[in-house]
Amino acid sequence: MEAQTQTRIERRDPANVMRLSRLGSFHQCRLSFMRQLTRRMARENWSFSRPVFDIDDTGVGTAVYTAQGPDRAYSLVAFAHDLPPEKRSDRVIADAWDATFALFDGIPTKADIERLSKNVPLQEAGRVSETELSLSRANRSVRLWEHVVDALAAGQQPDLNQIYQVGYLMRTTAVYGSGKFGAADREKVADRPETQAPFQVEMLSVYLTRTFVRDLVQHMAAVKGGDHTAKLDPDIARWLGIGNSTGLGMAPFIVNHPVLFNNWVMAREEALARVRSVEIASPAEIDKFQELFQRSQLSISWWRSEHPIQVSKLADLNADLHAISSYLATKGLAEAYPWDALINWSETALSEEGQEYLASLILEPYEDLVDGLASCMADSRSEAFVIDGKMPIEQIRELIRDTHDWALDLDWAAPENCARAWYVSEEKLEPRMGERFEEPIEDYEQPLAPARDASAAYSALSDWEDTKTVAEFLLRHPEHRHTIRRAQVARTAPYGEIRDNTISDKVLPIDMLRAKLSFFGATHFDPRSDRWVRICMYSGAPYPEELTSENADLWVYPQATA
Known part of the structure; x- marks a missing residue:
């Protein structure tokens, strides 16, 4: 039955969506970049090959995996290493890994592989060229790796419970794209259909790495x-x-790319609004939701x-699952605008973790309403960053109030409101966050x-006449250009600004990490501190x-095995 859309339910208010605690509760959904990629590869009937697998008995060597799409090929060039246990580290300062990779634009020659063999294992210390689209590395999950090797070597299958608990044999510690270390810039692939959506290069690299x-x-x-x-049993x-x-x-990233991040969140919010606007859910749509809820x-x-x-x-999420089950058992989904009713109920009955889980799940029965929004998630509007100097001061004040009214009355000199500072480490040129008053x-x-x-910009604007222009203000106060x-x-x-203080003593950077990773399609977020997190990608994928x-x-939703 084709979805019916009568009354239009509006998108959720950015002032609520863009709070860090909510962003840090996002889950994967139909618009996640991994699922976009696997749907496209299947739809376009991509073919795959392994032209090189030259690995010796110590686990050292080279392999090449090629993915052939309708117009061009991409090849993962993988280098396996014999890494001593004491060298294995997830820290960005590591200088050796169990495996290193480059995604090559096309099919590499022997000369290309030779060149890459001298650079890819070095990662930051090496250099790649514009024929490489990404650079990455990975380390073994030692306990599960050894268990799987030992079980298979003994003629047995590995223990599924151990696989469920860990979820992966290797974890990447970086997947670099978009021009780092000499690799191709985003502009090289931005107009290709298969890589127009965000992070498709990186998602393909990880898919082939698996x-x-x-x-x-x-x-x-x-x-x-x-x-x-x-x-190894394919089902395992x-x-x-x-x-x-x-x-x-x-x-x-999500602070520095407001238009791009807006496009991700707005696409998800538009998808949610469309589904909430469905007047009557068909039996097939209800059945699909119920099935995926169970899975x-x-x-x-x-x-x-x-x-x-x-x-x-x-703990909150598991309690929320019981609450959702009770709701479905008592109220069901047969009433008018059932998805809107479910979301409205969730806003007072569930935790933010449960609310955002449900917001993602109700999109699943509606691929016709949702999947086309994937084409809106890239950022190609460079003109958006051109400052309108003719804008009157009265209007720019209003725009600042629209996004940051909550921040204008904060005492920004109070230690709790500016406790943290972001900087770039000299050794690795990577962002870091430190304690402002201790370091x-x-x-x-x-x-x-x-x-x-x-x-600060709003305060500087306070003495300016409403009819003066932004250009006049910036001539006197160029330090506020980026804010204007x-x-x-x-x-x-409207979804481009975080509506929270990113330097307070209570900020949790893991909320920012999870927000971005949820759009990748990551699952099983496992913070290791307030500043780094482990995740799993492609678990369940063919x-x-x-x-x-x-x-x-729908591989992201497991089905119980007998």
Whole structure:
């Protein structure tokens, strides 16, 4: 039955959506970048090959995995290393890894592979060229790796419970794209259909990396077990995702890219508004929601964390699942505007973790309403950053109030409101956050406190006549250019500004990390501190040889195995 849209439910207020506690409760959804990629590859019937797999008995060597789309090919060039345990670290300051990778634009020649072999294993210390689209590295999850190798070598399958608890055999510690270390700039691929959506290069790199890791663990088991080695059961292999350790380097991204981040959040909010506007849910749509609600609970049962913040959120989420079950059993979804009623109920009955889980889940039965919004998630509007100098002072004041009214009365000299400062580390050129009053970092502070800057600009505007122009103001106060630009950008990017203090003594950078990673499609967020988090990617996804239109999308929701 085709979805009916009668009364239009508006998008949620940015003032509520863009609070860090809510952004830090986002979940993957139909618009997640991984699912966009797998749907496209299946729809376009991409083909996959492994032209090179030259790995020796110590697990050292080279492999190449090629993905051929309708117009061009992409190849993951993988280098496996024999890493001593004492060298294995998820820290960005590490200088050696179990495996290193580059995503090559096309099919590499022997000369290309030779060149990459001298640079990719060095990561930051090496250099790649514009024929490389991304650079990455990964380390083994040692306990699970050894268990899988030993089990297969003994002719047995690995223990599914151990796989559920960990979720991956390797975790990436960085996947660099967009021009880092000499790799191709975003502009090179931005107009290609398959990479027009955000982060498709990086998602393809991780997807192929997962296949390499599966093949490598099978190879190492065969080295150990010889003819007795079992082949890893595809139904078990499917639940081996790729882990990721993400730290503060990712957090400033959503501050520094207000238009892009707006497009992500606005697409999700528009999808939610469209589904909430459906007047009558068909039996098939209700059944699909109910099925995926049940399947999602299995995934949540595998979600583990020892961090007190996430432990509390998981307890809330599990309580929310019971509340949702009771709601569905008593009220059901047969009334008019059932999804709007469900979301309205959730806003007072559930935690933010549960509210955002439900906001993602109700999108699933409505691919016709939702999936087309993926084309709106890239940022190609460079003109949005051009300052309108003719704008009168009265209007720019109003724009600042619209996005930062909550910040204008804060005492920005109070220690609790400016306790933290963002800076860039000299050693790794990576963003860091430190304690302003305990470390000598203030002179190196990065402009990652838009709320404080908005308050300062608003104060500087207070003595200006309403009819004066922005151009006149900026001639006298050029230090406020970036704030004026952001305020003007917000006219067409209402979800581009975080409505919280990013330098307070209570800020949790993991909220920023999770907001971004949820759009990647990550699951099982496991904070290791307030500044870095582990996640899982592609758990449940079909491998290249299994990929079809039937399994290309809902793989994120597990089905119980017998």
